[in-house]
Amino acid sequence: MEVRPGYKQTDLGVIPEDWSVSELESVARIIDPQPDHRTPPEATGGEPYIGISDFLDNQTVDWVACRKIVSRAVDKQRARFQLRRGDIIFGKIGTIGSPRFIPSVPFRYALSANVLLIQPTIQPQFVMSWLQSKTCQKAITAELHSTSQAAFGINKMRLVKVPLPPSEVEQRAIADALSDADALIEFLEQLIAKKRQIKQAAMQELLTGKRRLPSFIASTDYKQTEVGEIPEDWRVAAIGDLSTCYSGGTPNTANPSFYGGEIPWITSGDLNLIRIKHVEGRITTEGLAHSAAKIVNEGTVLIALYGATAGVTAITEIRAAINQAVLAIVSNQVNPEYIFQLLRYRKDHYVATYTQGGQPNLSGDIVKAFLIAIPPTKEEQQAIAAVLTDMDAAIDAAVARLAKARTIKQGMMQELLTGRIRLV
Numbered sequence: 001m002e003v004r005p006g007y008k009q010t011d012l013g014v015i016p017e018d019w020s021v022s023e024l025e026s027v028a029r030i031i032d033p034q035p036d037h038r039t040p041p042e043a044t045g046g047e048p049y050i051g052i053s054d055f056l057d058n059q060t061v062d063w064v065a066c067r068k069i070v071s072r073a074v075d076k077q078r079a080r081f082q083l084r085r086g087d088i089i090f091g092k093i094g095t096i097g098s099p100r101f102i103p104s105v106p107f108r109y110a111l112s113a114n115v116l117l118i119q120p121t122i123q124p125q126f127v128m129s130w131l132q133s134k135t136c137q138k139a140i141t142a143e144l145h146s147t148s149q150a151a152f153g154i155n156k157m158r159l160v161k162v163p164l165p166p167s168e169v170e171q172r173a174i175a176d177a178l179s180d181a182d183a184l185i186e187f188l189e190q191l192i193a194k195k196r197q198i199k200q201a202a203m204q205e206l207l208t209g210k211r212r213l214p215s216f217i218a219s220t221d222y223k224q225t226e227v228g229e230i231p232e233d234w235r236v237a238a239i240g241d242l243s244t245c246y247s248g249g250t251p252n253t254a255n256p257s258f259y260g261g262e263i264p265w266i267t268s269g270d271l272n273l274i275r276i277k278h279v280e281g282r283i284t285t286e287g288l289a290h291s292a293a294k295i296v297n298e299g300t301v302l303i304a305l306y307g308a309t310a311g312v313t314a315i316t317e318i319r320a321a322i323n324q325a326v327l328a329i330v331s332n333q334v335n336p337e338y339i340f341q342l343l344r345y346r347k348d349h350y351v352a353t354y355t356q357g358g359q360p361n362l363s364g365d366i367v368k369a370f371l372i373a374i375p376p377t378k379e380e381q382q383a384i385a386a387v388l389t390d391m392d393a394a395i396d397a398a399v400a401r402l403a404k405a406r407t408i409k410q411g412m413m414q415e416l417l418t419g420r421i422r423l424v
Contacts, residue, residue, distance in 0.1 A: 007419070010163075011161055012135060012161055012163050012418070013135065013418060014418070015163050015418055015419045016165075016419035016422070018165075018166045019163055019164060019165055019166065019419050020163075020164045020166070021161055021162070021163055021164070022161070022162050022164050023158060023159050023160065023161060023162070024118070024127075024157060024158060024159070024160040024161075024162055025157075025158035025159070027120060027121055027122045027127065027162055027164065028118045028119055028120045028121055028122075028127060029118075029119040029121070030116060030117070030118055030119075030154055030157050030158055031080075031081050031116065031117040031118075031119070031154075032092075032116060032117075032153075032154045033077055033080075033081075033110070033111035033112070033113070033115065033116075033117050034077075034111070034112065034113030036113075037113045038113065039067075039069075039112075039113055040069040040070055040072075040073030040110070041069065041070050041073070042067060042068060042069055042070075043068055043069055043070045043071075044068070045068065046068035046069050046070055046071065047068060047069060047070075047071055047074045047107075047108050047109055047110065048061070048063055048066050048067070048068060048069075048107075048108075048109035048110070049066065049067045049068065049069040049073070049109070049110050049111075049112060050066050050067075050109055050110075050111060050112060051089075051091070051094075051095075051111070051112030051114045051115050052089065052091040052094075052095040052098045052100060052112075052114070052115060053094075053095060054066040054067075054112075055100045057186070057189070058100055058101055058182070058186075059100060059101040059102070059103055060103065061103055063105075069110060071108075073110055074108050074109065074110045077110045077111065078108070081117070081119075083102055083111075083117075084119060085104050086101070086119075086120060086124030086125075087101070087102045087117060087118065087119050087120075087124070088100065088101055088102070088117075088118040088119075088120065088124065088127065088128055088131065089102055089111060089115040089116065089117055089118070090115060090116045090118055090131065090152075090157065091114060091115055091152075092114060092115060092116050092151055092152045092153055092154075092157070093113075093114045093151050093152075094114050095114070096140070096144060096151070096152050097131075097137060097140055097152070099118075099128055099131040099132060101124070101128065102117075116152075116153075116154055116157050118131075118157070122164075122168070122171055123168070123171045123172050123174075123175040124175075125175035125176070125178060125179045126171045126172075126174055126175040126178075126417075127162070129174070129175065129178045129413055129416075129417060130162055130163070130417055131160075132413070133413045133414070133417050134410070134413075134414065135414075135417070135418070136160065139160070139161065140152060140160070143156055163417060163418060163419070165419070170422070170423065173423040174416045174417065174423060177412065177416060177423060178409070178412060178413065178416065181405070181408065181409040181412055182409070184405050185402065185405050185406060185409060188398060188401055188402040188405055189402065191398055192395060192398045192399060192402060195391070195394055195395045195398060196395060198391070199388065199391040199392070199395065202387065202388060202391060203341065203344075203345040203388060204345070206384045206387065206388065207341065207342050207345050207373070207384065208227075208228060208229070208230060208373060209222075209230045209231040209234050209373065209375070210229075212231065212380075213380065213383050213384065213387070215383075216375070216377070216379070216380040216383065218231075218233050218376070219231055219232045219233050225373070226371050227371050227372070227373050228373075230373045231375075233375075233376045234373050234374060234375055234376065235373075235374050235376070236371055236372070236373055236374070237371070237372065237374060238368060238369055238370065238371055238372075239329060239339075239367055239368050239369070239370045239371075239372060240365075240367075240368025240369065242331045242333045242334050242372075242374075243329045243330055243331035243333075243334070243339075243368075244329075244330045244331070245327055245328065245329050245330075245364055245367060245368055246294055246327070246328050246364070247294070247305065247322065247323075247324050247325070247326060247327045247328070247364055248292060248293045248294040248321060248322035248323045248324055248326060248328075249291045249292025249293045249294070249323060249324050250291060250292075250293065250323045250324060251283055251287035251288070251290060251291040251293060252290070252291065255287070255290075257284060257286055257287070258283055258284055258286060258287030258290065258291070259282065259283055259284065259287060260282055260283075260284065261282050261283050261284030261285060261286075261287065262282065262284075262285075263282060263283050263284065263285065263287075263288055263295075263320065263321050264278075264279050264281065264282060264318055264319075264320035264321070265279065265281035265282055265283045265293065265320065265321045265322075265323065266279055266281065266296070266302065266316065266320045266321065266322045266323070266326055267279075267281060267322075267323050267325060267326065268304035268305070268306065268307070268309045268312070268323070268325040268326055269309060270314070271302055271303070271304045271309060271312045271313065271314040271326065272309065272312060272314075273314060274314050274315075274392075275314065275315055275317055275392075276302075276314050276315070276316040276317060276318060276320070277317045277318060278318070279318075279320065283321055288321055292324065293321040293322065293323060294321060294322060294328070295319065295320070295321055296316055296319070296320060296321075296322055296328045296330075297316075297319050298316060298317055298318060298319055299315065299316070299317075299336055300315070300316050300328050300329070300330060300336070301313065301314075301315055301328070301329040301330075301331075301336050301339050301340045301343065302314050302315065302316060302322065302326050302327065302328055302329070303326070303327050303329065303343060303362070303367055304325060304326060304327075304362075305324075305325050305326065305327055305361065305362045305363060305364075305367075306325045306359075306361050306362070307325075307359050307360075307361070308359065309325075310351060310355065310359070310360040310361055310362050311347040311348075311350055311351040311360065311362065312347070313340060313343040313344050313347065314340075315336065315337070315340045327362075327364055327367055329367070334372075334374055334378070334381060335378050335381035335382045335385055337381075337382065337385035337386075337389060338374075338375075338381035338382070338384060338385045339372070340385070341384070341385055341388045341389075342372050342373075343370075346370075346372075350362075350370055354366045354369075354370075
């Protein structure tokens with residue numbers, strides 16, 4: 001491959017002529033926090049003992065849920081090394097890789113025997129970004145595959161190759177750019193979490209009538225029902241008394257002429273899309289005719305019946321066929337968007353109430369027995385659904401923005417950490 005002027009070929013690919021390739025041990029101190037690989041004794045009310053699995057994000061730990069150990073084990077680590085801001089931990093056993101910045105907190109903690117500690121002597125964000133990069137992760141994965149033992153010990157960590165810009169100024173510029181990208185991603189993650197909390201609170205208020213939309217307040221009186229307290233003018237009914245419910249089927253998989261046609265075919269896994277606009281599955285007209293698969297129209301509420309997706313509810317925006325693991329709910333009495341939002345809100349309750357032990361499984365009869373609280377008019381049902389749908393749209397827009405930010409960050413890492421784009 002021809003290398004353009006000003007660049008050179010290295011073990012890490014093409015980098016600028018004035019960059020170098022170093023081993024990680026030359027730009028960081030690498031420590032095995034628990035070289036005997038023994039987990040210290042646990043202690044009620046002890047001090048935190050953290051590993052990769054205890055992190056909620058790149059630098060936030062679930063201090064409540066993490067293991068608590070005896071103080072002497074923390075003393076032992078602190079006698080060997082001191083934790084510093086900018087230090088990184090890296091999974092060496094179990095969860096391999098997944099680098100995390102250690103948190104700065106006003107209390108003591110120890111590091112798990114399953115991680116290595118990396119204390120960079122250059123820009124920490126630059127080192128972190130390189131460890132997270134696809135190039136570095138690919139090299140680590142290749143090294144893991146070269147041995148039968150799924151571990152990445154301290155000796156392998158020392159030899160990890162790192163591309164190095166010639167000056168600290170350029171390292172800092174790259175680190176700052178990637179740090180800004182991380183800050184945007186973190187902001188969007190927090191925004192999405194907040195929007196979801198607000199949506200959950202709105203569902204709890206609107207779908208139980210605790211809060212009425214201004215133009216629909218007909219009564220201030222409430223009554224106690226099988227589903228809790230609801231407004232006096234609301235009613236409770238079973239899904240089966242309000243709707244026609246039916247599931248589908250699967251064409252014979254041994255007959256290739258039943259598959260690959262023009263009819264979209266929805267299975268329970270597709271319900272995770274929440275609003276179904278496109279599915280990969282396709283069956284033919286012949287497959288539909290020779291099976292129990294049934295057609296659903298746009299706007300039909302669907303609920304998954306079996307396994308890990310049991311209780312997951314979606315609404316289809318396409319005309320499609322469904323299989324036996326999906327139940328369609330078609331109602332002329334209740335707004336379908338209202339049913340859709342209510343089933344999503346009550347999912348955990350229904351699964352806990354109507355299934356017992358093992359993998360949860362529902363059935364058409366069970367879903368028909370679900371009790372729901374219903375506002376007196378379709379107009380109020382539609383208005384409640386519209387508020388919640390707008391919230392869903394805002395969450396989806398933020399999720400799409402987050403996905404774009406993550407993609408941009410990956411592109412930035414690829415360009416900046418290999419010198420394809422120079423900031424200085």
